[in-house]
Amino acid sequence: MAKEFYSDLRLGILGGGQLGRMLIQEAINVNASISVLDPDANAPCKKLCDYFEVGALDDFDTVYKFGKRVDLLTIEIEKVNVDALEKLEDEGVVVYPQARIIRLIQDKGLQKEFFKQNDIPTAPFQLISSREDLKTTHFKLPYIQKLRRDGYDGRGVMKIMSEGDIDKAFEAPSLIETWIDFEMEISVIVARNENGEVKAFPVVEMEFNPDVNLVEYLISPSLLPLEVQQGAERLAIKIAEDLQIVGLLAVEMFLTKEGELLVNELAPRPHNSGHHSIEGNITSQFAQHLRAIFNLPLGSTDVLTNAVMINLLGEPDFQGLARYTGLEKILKMEGVYVHLYGKKYTKPFRKMGHITIINENREKAIETARTVQQTIKVIA
Incomplete structure (x- = not known):
């Protein structure tokens, strides 16, 4: 890359939500200049970046003009104008993940066809x-x-x-x-840089809220048999290499009751299933994404300790200015790390933050997570 990331590189992020916010928190450590485009004037990234612009992510002119301000453009959400990204690429702006990959991911039908063409097991x-x-x-x-x-x-x-x-x-x-009668839903996040170096984070186990189909909590590391975990990591790495992606790729999979791995969906960006890595792994997913798009050596993905991540969702019967009850109680607990996303307003099941619980004892981490889940609430 022509410009050095630690002195004069201008990084643009399409999307100013919580993923962008946590990416900026890592980017500050390497002194990158960050610009953000988001349609919400009160987006979580607003107060953390060097330049913030309100604008539609799916509008060609808005995305194109924003992209001309920066040297490197990345995303925290896939719903962006890909035509503008392709034009920016043609004019020398580096876009990671590449525009062609975002176009593929935007269409679940094309994703499925890609799986079929590349012998990737799926439903x-x-x-x-x-x-x-x-x-x-x-x-x-x-x-x-x-x-x-x-x-x-x-x-x-x-x-x-x-x-x-x-x-x-x-x-x-x-x-x-x-309809897959699965044993468990799992996720593997893999990173690839421009040099072709690839590293996968260890498998995490996920549990979903059945009412809104959102990850309710995840556990790292997995206790699945080693051959299953290694198979999932190989599958995620194969997809990243088949795509030749630069950046992060989250690969969500089903483990069937027969022990078969089936790829469900992909996300070419930091992902909810990697939030635990901030406290639970040597390198966080956000630091790894920056390393990948800056074409730096990828960091170690080794697990430091047991980590359980809980999504902090708006309570179903509340909408308005957000209030957090039980926060002081959970902060008295050992190994509890709170991440609030800076969203002013809550609404039913809106992602307002996440909480990671770490402990050398896996069962103790899970037990504490259950208590935290019952204690903290987001109301209005």
Whole structure:
């Protein structure tokens, strides 16, 4: 890279949410100049960056003009104008992850086709153009319908349990996939730099909130058999290398009851399933993403200790100015690390922060996490 990251490199981030905020917290350590574009005038990144601009991430002119301010552009959300990113790349602005990868990830149908073409195991699927197609599909009930575009944090996903659910299905280009009776959902985050160096973080186990399909908590390291963990890491590395991505890639997988690994979805950026790495690993996912896009040697991903991460979500019956109850109680507990995202307003199930609990004893970490989960609440 022509400019040195520690003196004069201008890094732009598309998206000013919590992922960008935590990325900036790491970027401060290497003195990178950070510019952020986000549609929310009160975005969590606003007070931490050198330059903040309010603007639509899906508008060509806005993204293009913002990109011309910086040397290197990265993302914290995939819903951005890829046409603008491609033009910026053509004009010499470095975009990591590359525009072609963001275009692929934006469309879950293209993701699935990529898996098929590259022999990556995934649930059987079919692409459909409208709700009407569900009436003629030969898929065995029940199955899952996912919007091809704009689904995020559990939105855009529907369970089709019976023929009676078809009338409520999405009326938009979608994919349907076999309902997987899985043993566990796991995630592997892998990083790759421009030199082709690749490192994977150890497997984490995830539990989801069934009401909103969001990660409720995760545990690191996994206690799955070593051959399963090694297989998951190999699979994540293969995908990163097949894509030739520069940056982070989160690979979410199902472990079936038969012991098979199936790739569910990809995210080419720091990810909710890596937040524990700030306290739980030698290198955090945010530091690793910066190392990757700056083409620096990748850091060690080794686990330091047992870590349990809880998403701090807005309570279902509250909306308005956020208040946190139980905060003082949990801060009295050993090994509890609170990360609030600086969001002024709460609403049901909005991600307002996360909490990581570390302990040399895995069961003690899990026990403390359960207590923390019951104690702290986000209300209005």
